[in-house]
Amino acid sequence: MAEGTDSNRALLIDLDGVVYQAGQPIDGAVAAIDWMRRRQIPHLFVTNTTSRSRGALLQKFERLGFAAETDEIITPITAAAGWLAQRGLGRAALYLPREAQSDFAPIEAIEIDSDAPVDAVVIGDLGEAWNFDLLNNAFRRLMREPQPQLLALGMTRYWRGPRGLQLDVAPFVKALEHAAGCEAVVVGKPARGFFEAALEQLDCPAAHTLMIGDDIRGDIDAAQQCGIRGIQVRTGKFREADLGGEIVPAAVLDSLADLPAWWDAQA
Amino acid sequence: MAEGTDSNRALLIDLDGVVYQAGQPIDGAVAAIDWMRRRQIPHLFVTNTTSRSRGALLQKFERLGFAAETDEIITPITAAAGWLAQRGLGRAALYLPREAQSDFAPIEAIEIDSDAPVDAVVIGDLGEAWNFDLLNNAFRRLMREPQPQLLALGMTRYWRGPRGLQLDVAPFVKALEHAAGCEAVVVGKPARGFFEAALEQLDCPAAHTLMIGDDIRGDIDAAQQCGIRGIQVRTGKFREADLGGEIVPAAVLDSLADLPAWWDAQA
Numbered sequence: 071m072a073e074g075t076d077s078n079r080a081l082l083i084d085l086d087g088v089v090y091q092a093g094q095p096i097d098g099a100v101a102a103i104d105w106m107r108r109r110q111i112p113h114l115f116v117t118n119t120t121s122r123s124r125g126a127l128l129q130k131f132e133r134l135g136f137a138a139e140t141d142e143i144i145t146p147i148t149a150a151a152g153w154l155a156q157r158g159l160g161r162a163a164l165y166l167p168r169e170a171q172s173d174f175a176p177i178e179a180i181e182i183d184s185d186a187p188v189d190a191v192v193i194g195d196l197g198e199a200w201n202f203d204l205l206n207n208a209f210r211r212l213m214r215e216p217q218p219q220l221l222a223l224g225m226t227r228y229w230r231g232p233r234g235l236q237l238d239v240a241p242f243v244k245a246l247e248h249a250a251g252c253e254a255v256v257v258g259k260p261a262r263g264f265f266e267a268a269l270e271q272l273d274c275p276a277a278h279t280l281m282i283g284d285d286i287r288g289d290i291d292a293a294q295q296c297g298i299r300g301i302q303v304r305t306g307k308f309r310e311a312d313l314g315g316e317i318v319p320a321a322v323l324d325s326l327a328d329l330p331a332w333w334d335a336q337a
Numbered sequence: 338m339a340e341g342t343d344s345n346r347a348l349l350i351d352l353d354g355v356v357y358q359a360g361q362p363i364d365g366a367v368a369a370i371d372w373m374r375r376r377q378i379p380h381l382f383v384t385n386t387t388s389r390s391r392g393a394l395l396q397k398f399e400r401l402g403f404a405a406e407t408d409e410i411i412t413p414i415t416a417a418a419g420w421l422a423q424r425g426l427g428r429a430a431l432y433l434p435r436e437a438q439s440d441f442a443p444i445e446a447i448e449i450d451s452d453a454p455v456d457a458v459v460i461g462d463l464g465e466a467w468n469f470d471l472l473n474n475a476f477r478r479l480m481r482e483p484q485p486q487l488l489a490l491g492m493t494r495y496w497r498g499p500r501g502l503q504l505d506v507a508p509f510v511k512a513l514e515h516a517a518g519c520e521a522v523v524v525g526k527p528a529r530g531f532f533e534a535a536l537e538q539l540d541c542p543a544a545h546t547l548m549i550g551d552d553i554r555g556d557i558d559a560a561q562q563c564g565i566r567g568i569q570v571r572t573g574k575f576r577e578a579d580l581g582g583e584i585v586p587a588a589v590l591d592s593l594a595d596l597p598a599w600w601d602a603q604a
Binding site: 249 | 463464465466467468469470472473476477480482494495501502503504507508509511512513514515516518578
């Protein structure tokens with residue numbers, strides 16, 4: 071790049087709704103990722119996905135036609151495991167699919183239906199597996215004395231699934247916070263610490279980093295609160311009603327496919 | 338009563354956790370209600386129960402050994418039906434047990450799994466029938482344009498069921514408010530209008546009325562916000578941790594059985 075055109079240096083890229091949707095890559099997304107690699111643009115995939123492990127995410131990438139390394143993917147699960155371990159909270163009730171629990175080692179996952187006391191109640195994306203008994207089970211754990219720590223694996227409100235909009239983690243966390251009279255620690259988007267950890271790993275200042283996402287709040291607003299410019303794509307959960315409010319993205323692209331042309335036009 | 342002892346004139350009585358619990362009357366509660374009737378103390382049963390109709394509640398009373406008239410019972414259901422009818426919101430998706438929907442006439446109950454547009458999404462106590470699909474169905478309705486009105490049948494956080502603490506209406510409403518970015522109109526406790534309607538029906542000023550409940554927030558605090566003194570009972574969902582905070586009841590009784598002696602001691 072020519073001098074003075076280095077304002078955009080690094081990329082944070084959301085996955086679901088940006089790179090793929092309903093199990094299929096978004097048109098042109100794989101080509102855009104190839105472009106990013108050829109240009110050697112520092113990047114991280116920053117996702118709130120907690121329904122599968124990073125290993126399973128890599129397998130999904132491969133099936134969709136692109137490659138990545140484990141350490142290019144930041145999810146709330148590894149951040150949460152670190153957060154718990156640092157505080158000596160070794161026993162956690164994990165409300166997330168068993169497949170995703172492997173990333174939680176060395177935290178001891180307490181069986182949900184056991185009566186054993188826990189240090190933390192961790193809420194991930196159980197999706198359609200949520201039912202009254204599971205939510206009530208988490209609630210009852212939070213009503214014990216001493217109250218375990220409630221940990222939210224991101225605060226995504228909803229996503230676009232194959233059959234339409236689907237509730238994500240945040241509504242269930244809000245339900246538990248209100249019922250048990252406590253406040254969750256959020257590990258994942260939109261928590262500032264999650265973006266700061268990403269910037270540190272990228273080794274790039276916020277002002278030179280872009281966050282590309284489909285979530286006007288969890289991606290765009292949250293990144294911009296940290297000084298990272300947000301690029302809204304019109305794919306995934308995007309709805310026109312998302313624009314025109316208080317949150318103004320740095321740019322709005324029809325999809326990730328438009329990123330290379332936009333990036334070069336900025337330069 | 339002697340002159341100058343008329344400070345306590347009327348009673349608002351919560352049902353679940355105060356009069357009965359887990360399908361059984363609380364020891365001495367039936368005798369206390371008999372006492373209240375003999376003394377001809379103006380009273381109303383003020384409940385957030387939305388799992389059954391008022392008719393079914395009366396049958397339950399009879400089974401437990403006491404009698405009441407339909408118009409002695411105030412529930413959020415009849416209040417909500419009136420609220421909707423006044424505003425011409427004639428089509429509602431009712432998330433409450435079918436048995437309780439009869440009190441909603443003349444509002445047209447839209448089948449939950451139909452695709453028909455609705456004017457309002459009404460959240461009652463579905464209890465163990467809640468699952469992901471039902472909550473997501475309510476969420477998707479709230480994401481339509483124009484957004485239907487979200488109506489909460491009370492904002493009780495939890496109650497004590499036969500197997501322990503159970504989530505009530507409020508956590509599910511909080512989940513939907515957060516996911517869909519809207520605010521519910523609350524009909525039932527702790528809404529001020531609900532208590533005001535009760536006072537009007539009693540035809541007694543707030544300062545001379547007592548609210549007896551097991552919910553430090555939904556009964557005691559909410560009543561006291563309206564100038565009604567709150568009497569906390571140590572039955573139902575009561576936990577010692579409920580006391581010692583910012584909310585100070587006018588009195589704390591071991592149970593409803595202690596009401597007659599307490600009332601007379603006040604006189």
